[in-house]
Amino acid sequence: MSEALFLASTNEGKRAEFAALLAEHGLELGASIPYPEVEENASDYLGNAALKAAALHGELVRIGTRATVFADDSGLEVDALEGAPGIRSARYGGVELTWPQRRARLLAAISEVPAPRRTASFHCSLLAIDERGDRYQGFGETRGSIVLAERGDAGFGYDPLFLPDGERRTFAEMSAPEKARTSHRARALRALVAAMGK
Template sequence: MSQRLILATRNAHKVAELRAILTASGRAGGTALELVGADAYPTTPDVKETGLTFAENALLKAHALASATGHPAVADDSGLCVDVLGGAPGIFSARWAGTHGDDRANLDLLLAQLSDIEDPHRGAHFACAAALALPDGTERVVEGRLTGSLRHTPAGTGGFGYDPILQPEGETRTCAELTPDEKNAISHRGRAFRALTPLIHELVG
């Protein structure tokens, strides 16, 4: 018997990435999990990300979907935090250029803002909060991060968002040049959801 677990995103890239992460790290016994994206419930309204932190936004989305569907839901909120910008774009990463989800515009604007910043000062990290919410209101949230530095020009065609300019510590490639398995092994999202997986099995089955 399987338990349906809803991934609170309509971003196809994230659905695939999170499904791979949770499947790979959730093979221990218990109830089998049927992982589906929010598109399986097309009448569920989008949730406004009104929180002031990644954790608050992740919990808002997870609770909204759990309440609307009657199934446990997981959600994440993530973004790029640039040292010299005081942690920005942060929670505004997906709409840094003004239009939510315009990856190229966001990336181009950020590179323009950092055009005069030299390599030693281009430190940044991806941050992710992953949340689990049950229909009864139970909640858990964990966080993960991937630290690195920002390239001056994009490189690679994989991934999404700011992946083409973030080069992880110890790497010579950007996140967009890594294979999906390589990226999942070290990514902020991978770390957060691997930490959340034992809680999913404890609370969901």
Template sequence: MKIIIATGNNHKKSEIKGVLGENFSLFTMKEVGINIEIIEDGITFEDNALIKARALRNHTKEIIIADDSGLSVEALSGQPGVYSARYAGETATDEENNAKLLDELSKVPDKKRNATFVCVIAMIMPNGQEYVFRGECKGFIGFQYQGNGGFGYDPLFIVDGTEQTFAQMSTLDKNTISHRAKALAKLKEALKNM
């Protein structure tokens, strides 16, 4: 089954492949020659996932999936939220976003550093039918970087029930419990039932 992912991010493609397995042929939009700029101006993760998926509709007749994910920190009223990738500015690096997050939480005690990683995956079938799947992973924000794996906020996000950040976990462990893994499990189940 061929699926086009509305991303150029190979980290995401690898994570998705790890959860969906070998029965699916995954291609990033760039790998199939779709080079369009997508403006993510939605106010929710669901909005942005659908915006990305719909942007590819005129360029392919294959199954399209798009995700929007980010970090929601309780003490920051849900920020960075849909702005997670650009929290420190439009062209911010992971390091700059993490530095801003640590700075914003510098006076927040450990008991109040609760956070949730959220992933919403939109899928559009060749017939135009749309589906949305949401996954969440609870945890809290540490006081310093821990681990060398993953990307984004992974070195700061300590998963509930563990003493590890996503960046300290193996890919296999992360792909079992992450927000993206939970949303993908719902997606995989839906594809099996179609």
């Protein structure tokens, strides 16, 4: 039986993506476990990931479960917007916005930016805490650009807007295995698994 890692996230798109990525390493994604809500107020991606991982780890300790937990914080950084939405990617435009509204807001913000200057990058920081309390980190980045209009129905978040360098399809036009070849989360997870010696 493969080892299960527990993800500090209720985002179903993110959970599905990590489940597939973990399977490539012979690992499983553990069941979703409720944990105290965390205010993501750190100054960087890794700090927010650490807050979430610590909250889930604390909950597992409280219920007497010994396991490895991990959390991610990811963001889209658009060069023409001086790195925005960045660490506030999931809250860009306000927490009340839906993802389609958030994407529309981003497109409006760069509507006057010509295609060659619509460069952007996805960043992912992962932090894991094992059953002993030891911490491990993994980082990933994918460079690309923002397309003129949404393309594709797969994925989640900003995937319909992001065209990775060297590709003709956005993340939302790719299958999960295709996205895993270049995604920031896949790269961060590979680094994390290597750091953990899995």
